[in-house]
Amino acid sequence: MTRWQWLIRLLTRRMWFRAALMCGFGGALALAGALVGHTISYHFAATVGSKSVDSILTMLASSMLAVTTFSLTAMVSAYSGATSTITPRAVQLLIDDSTAQNALATFLGSFLFAIVGIVALSTGLYGDTGRVILFFGTILVILFIVVTLLRWIEHIARFGRVSDTIDRVERAALAAVETIAVPLALDGEPPAVEQSGRTTVPAPTMARVTHMDIALLGRIAEAMDTDIYVLALPGRLVEPGRPMALIDGTVDEAAVEEVQHAFTLAHQRAFDHDPRFGLVVLSEIASRALSPAVNDPGTAIAVIEAGSRVMLRLLDYRPQHITPLPARVHVPPIPLAALLDDWCRPIARDGAAIVEVSVRLQKSLGALARHAPAARQVIADEASDAVDRARAALTSDADRELVERTHRDAFAD
Template sequence: MSRWRWVWRLLSRRLWFRAAAFSVAAALLALIAPVVAPLIPYTLGAKIGADAVDNILGIIASSMLAVTTFSLTAMVSAYGAATSNVTPRAVALLVEDSTSQNALSTFLGAFLFAIVGICALSTGFYGEQGRVLLFAGSIALIVVIVVTLLRWIQHIALLGRVHDTITRVERAGISAAERMQHRPRISGLAVAPVPAEAEPVRCTGRIGYVTNIDVGELGEVMGDCGGTVHLAVLPGSFVDPGRVLAWVVGGDEEVRTRVADSITVERDRSFDHDPRFGLIVLSEIASRALSPAVNDPGTAIAVLGAQLRVFDKMAQVEGQPADDRVVFPALEIEKLVVDACRPIGRDGAGHVEVAVKLQKMLAALAGIAPDWAAAARHAAEDAKARARTALTVEEERLAVARAFEDWPD
């Protein structure tokens, strides 16, 4: 994704951005009435008094302020519930929720529309014809408010709940998998050889996670110098000033500087281009559910299903990077499977239903992607050994062992 598109994507997700845009649009709508007023028949304007419009705007202003305050309180409560009951890493997806942002923006914009309209009416800014347009805008705004409020009531009932958060993280992981350049591979085939004459590009003065790589900019830079760049990192990689970001064949110091600038490093990890982060967050949700304080193995079982769907999407990715001059390292399937399954195998070893489901999920993964079977079987053996130690009833141990033995040959 290009650097400017990435910046716009981050900016448009901010909670204040959409609210500010709606508010400005509402204020402009209220102020544009006198400009369009000459198009309104004078006789129609005479039938609508200033009091009628003023009363409607007063009701909108007073009610929308209360609804906006309630909405903010509900959203903050949902964020707190997600932090306590799910995982703090998933809260970013709740903050970026478009339905919540649209509802809050609509309520705040309606409030500002009413305030601007009341102030303009009190100063005589609108004539009789202008009041007609303001009246029509107020009626249309009421319809929008009612529809938004009905949607918001349904949405707030689920916001921040465990199932809703699992679904959001799963969707984020699947979206990130769809943006991958190529399918994950086993470690022996994961990294392309770097030419001996390649020069390193280091992460100077930055510590954090890679969140975006501007492939278009890298292709343009390599096209200008006639070289190639072998990336040493992927979105989600943790980097420090001594870490090599890429190896460049051809070009000078300016080229290497442009390559470094094309790799965005931020303090926090992002879901957008990092399916591995989605799998990790899903495993955190399962670990929280399996803690003695929560003791909810059903949530862990739901997480395993969500992880399998993310893996399935990753297995469907085909093709190579869009630009042959930009060489990406592949995600290593062994690391993905370990990140997704080891925490659940560890914390769910004492729950036979979770241990059996984990065996079935890994067997299904091996069936979906046969070249990943070795990594899945290794994780299954590790989970079986943990369950044998943690389970105290022999029948439960045998159930896990039978689930492992049912693997396809």
């Protein structure tokens, strides 16, 4: 995905974007009668009996204003609830929800349609024949509202709930897996890239990398006839004193700025190209659920299962399934150990004293190890750390023995 495609995608997700489109459509539909009303015969207009359109539009305007206000209240309440009881990092997924945005845009666009229609009617802009177009447009808008309301009623029943948010984060993490262009490092940290003899590309400010235009980097490398080594993958915190990338050889400042423009920086991490962020948010949901104030191990177990599915997808994502990178652009693999730390360590720490959580974590890690024998040692190390934490936190000998036995069974040869 190029930088411009990424920026357009971000634009279309903004809540005001769909609302603005629907408002424009509603206003255009309301004025259509004045433009094409002359094509309708007076006899047909009298037969349809569109005189009642005034009262229909008045009722539509008042009801749509109330429904829009209610929808906004419900959405803000869901955002606030997710912030206080789940995790603030998951709120962006609720804000980007297409069903909620479509509902709000439909109600606001219908309100504007009714207002524009009432104002135009009061000026006599339509005439008898133009009212027919407005009448049929009103019927169309009402049908659209009914369909949207039915979808919104079904959707709002689970919008912002814990289970719904976990599903959203899981889907976002799985979608991010499909966008990464690098494999996993299954046997520990990848080797460091040698910096001597290469020009560093520093970050212009301290921020998070949210997108990296690989195609642009490939074109720059070909134009300069050199190799570019990416150091900062999406999700990485960069700063002016540390390089985001290295350019083989010595190049001028203009070339460094070109490479800088291939990286999109933001103050907050984004889910789209950063599967680690999805795992981090999942672990935050589990940690909140395992806090003494909440004490909800069931949610933590649901997070473990969701994280396991994301890890399975990551382990299955082999280099032959990846779109080839430009020949002269080198991107480091994602270390599996870091992914496991992001997902498992907070759960193992906060759920160490709850035997059900510790047992479920051991079973999930064992399933991952059996699925990916090449990563067995890295996964086993993470599982051993979780066992040590549980052994220190559990007060019952029987519980400790159950966790240890589950670990032995999960990683039995």
